[in-house]
Amino acid sequence: xxxxxxxxxNEIIENVKTKKVSSTELIKAxxxxxxxxxxxxxxxTTTFDQALDKAxxxxxxxxxxxxxxxxxxxxxxLFCTENTKTTAGSNILNNFIPSYESTVTKNLWNHGxxxxxKLNCDExxxxxxxxxxHYGNVINPVGDQLVPGGSSGGSSSALAADLTxxxxxxxxxxxxxxxxxxxxxxxxxxxxxxxxxxGIVAFASSLDQAGPMTKTIKDCAIMLEAMSGFDEKDSxxxxxxxxxxxxxxxxxxxxxxxxxxxxxxxxxxxxxxxxLWEKGKKILKDLGAQLIDISLPHTxxxxxxxxxxxxxxxxxxxxxxxxxxxxxxxxQGKDLIEMYEKTRSEGFGDEVKRRILIGTYVLSSGYYxxxxxxxxxxxxxxxxxxxxxxxxxxxILTPSTPSSAFKIGEKTNDPVSMYLNDIFxxxxxxxGLPALSMPAGVDKQGHPLGLxxxxxxxxxxxxxxxxxxxxxxxxxxxxxxxxxx
Ligand code: GLN
Numbered sequence: 422x423x424x425x426x427x428x429x430x431n432e433i434i435e436n437v438k439t440k441k442v443s444s445t446e447l448i449k450a451x452x453x454x455x456x457x458x459x460x461x462x463x464x465x466t467t468t469f470d471q472a473l474d475k476a477x478x479x480x481x482x483x484x485x486x487x488x489x490x491x492x493x494x495x496x497x498x499l500f501c502t503e504n505t506k507t508t509a510g511s512n513i514l515n516n517f518i519p520s521y522e523s524t525v526t527k528n529l530w531n532h533g534x535x536x537x538x539k540l541n542c543d544e545x546x547x548x549x550x551x552x553x554x555h556y557g558n559v560i561n562p563v564g565d566q567l568v569p570g571g572s573s574g575g576s577s578s579a580l581a582a583d584l585t586x587x588x589x590x591x592x593x594x595x596x597x598x599x600x601x602x603x604x605x606x607x608x609x610x611x612x613x614x615x616x617x618x619x620g621i622v623a624f625a626s627s628l629d630q631a632g633p634m635t636k637t638i639k640d641c642a643i644m645l646e647a648m649s650g651f652d653e654k655d656s657x658x659x660x661x662x663x664x665x666x667x668x669x670x671x672x673x674x675x676x677x678x679x680x681x682x683x684x685x686x687x688x689x690x691x692x693x694x695x696x697l698w699e700k701g702k703k704i705l706k707d708l709g710a711q712l713i714d715i716s717l718p719h720t721x722x723x724x725x726x727x728x729x730x731x732x733x734x735x736x737x738x739x740x741x742x743x744x745x746x747x748x749x750x751x752x753q754g755k756d757l758i759e760m761y762e763k764t765r766s767e768g769f770g771d772e773v774k775r776r777i778l779i780g781t782y783v784l785s786s787g788y789y790x791x792x793x794x795x796x797x798x799x800x801x802x803x804x805x806x807x808x809x810x811x812x813x814x815x816x817i818l819t820p821s822t823p824s825s826a827f828k829i830g831e832k833t834n835d836p837v838s839m840y841l842n843d844i845f846x847x848x849x850x851x852x853g854l855p856a857l858s859m860p861a862g863v864d865k866q867g868h869p870l871g872l873x874x875x876x877x878x879x880x881x882x883x884x885x886x887x888x889x890x891x892x893x894x895x896x897x898x899x900x901x902x903x904x905x906x
Contacts, residue, residue, distance in 0.1 A: 426450050426583040430640035433586050437491050444476035444491030455584050457906035461560045463579040465498045466506050467538035475535035487533030488647045495585035497576050498539035500526045501620040509622040510544040510554035513768030514748040523620025524652045525631045532647040541575030544770045546596055546624045548572050549842045552833055553772040562901050567826040570600030576634050577604040587635045587644050593628045594727050595846025598858035602821035602871030605860040605899035607641045608634045612878045613853035614659035617652035625734035628850040638888040642666035672890040675709030680814035684720035693864040694820045701818055701861055701872045704894050713814055717806040722799045723848040729783050729796035736780025804852040811877045816884055819845050821858040821871035849875055857884045860897045
């Protein structure tokens with residue numbers, strides 16, 4: 422049989438169901454790939470023995486009626502996994518072994534899959550290049566000098582390099598969609614509240630959302646179906662009937678109205694990104710969709726608003742890491758206060774410290790109204806722009822990122838230029854909407870570029886359908902040479 426690991430998740434599932442491949446054979450193939458891909462640094466922890474046991478159990482007593490029968494999956498190291506180390510890319514959690522399982526990973530295991538390992542990410546998911554991880558930067562399989570995007574960079578790299586058949590990430594301001602775009606893969610940030618946040622290491626609680634990262638749209642629908650659902654342990658979880666996204670996937674988009682926001686044509690955007698957007702519009706139009714020009718006037722405030730709200734919430738969420746309750750504790754310090762201080766200064770990296778400083782500043786008395794409260798008001802205006810537009814359209818098409826993957830080290834000394842990379846992804850998190858990044862083409866260096874489809878709240882099925890139709894007609898093929906093995 423040809424290499425099983427370069428197939429889509431859906432194809433792999435079919436092969437397991439028709440007994441062309443066993444779960445044990447699958448595990449062995451992935452272990453081989455992972456061992457020969459150490460250069461990519463995508464994994465922080467591997468759980469091969471445990472996975473092999475689970476695969477054998479599955480093969481002895483297979484249940485093919487599950488969504489993910491006998492499928493091994495590696496996940497971002499931000500999801501707490503019971504009895505398996507969970508670092509969030511940070512030194513402060515270098516020895517943290519949760520005694521509980523996140524709801525989202527538990528949902529995946531309940532559908533027949535099991536854990537293959539934990540994937541590297543930016544520290545506490547703060548970053549756009551996976552360079553802030555305490556466990557080293559991750560390399561993009563597309564090219565040995567390139568970042569894989571962030572913060573779910575281990576996830577995008579592992580997926581594109583065939584080290585896991587699908588994966589999950591988290592997206593607070595773009596951390597699923599931007600790495601998907603940089604690696605020629607599919608990434609979906611669901612509606613806020615569709616996937617439980619319980620057991621995910623918190624960054625900015627009003628923005629964080631878990632979602633699938635996959636090779637195809639169909640795979641994305643399968644993973645979303647498996648991981649989503651109401652959870653009473655998350656107070657912001659939406660209580661609604663479960664959808665069958667993969668079964669209901671349709672490629673007929675005739676008559677759908679697609680909004681094209683003028684504010685997403687930014688200064689200095691490479692010509693290729695603009696051309697790709699044009700190509701995307703043409704494909705959807707040829708499939709019978711109607712393109713409608715729209716305006717989202719507050720878009721320009723999205724990035725500054727995000728960089729007030731996200732650090733404010735992060736500074737509060739990260740207060741719990743004090744050397745007493747979790748993970749790392751400094752051996753220095755004469756008294757309790759000094760122990761707290763040393764633990765936090767030794768445990769956190771520079772980007773996390775920067776966010777804590779910004780967050781503490783914007784929440785401090787005297788500045789709270791001017792920054793935090795104002796940002797909350799602007800956030801509502803950004804949301805209202807989308808609400809107004811969605812009265813006349815079904816979905817919005819934009820580029821996913823203003824460029825393809827940049828070089829390792831290119832933006833590390835310039836946080837603002839790093840932050841600018843999230844310009845097209847951040848508004849969606851502020852509005853709580855679902856958005857899909859799908860591979861659409863390459864730039865002149867052959868590096869992948871993605872297009873983004875934004876939907877109404879809880880309209881995941883529709884953007885998946887549009888993505889499905891687009892995928893069939895776009896002709897994109899991820900051509901990654903395995904230079905690392
Ligand atoms: N790059 C953004 C940041 O650093 C988004 C991160 C994310 O979505 N987790 O905040």
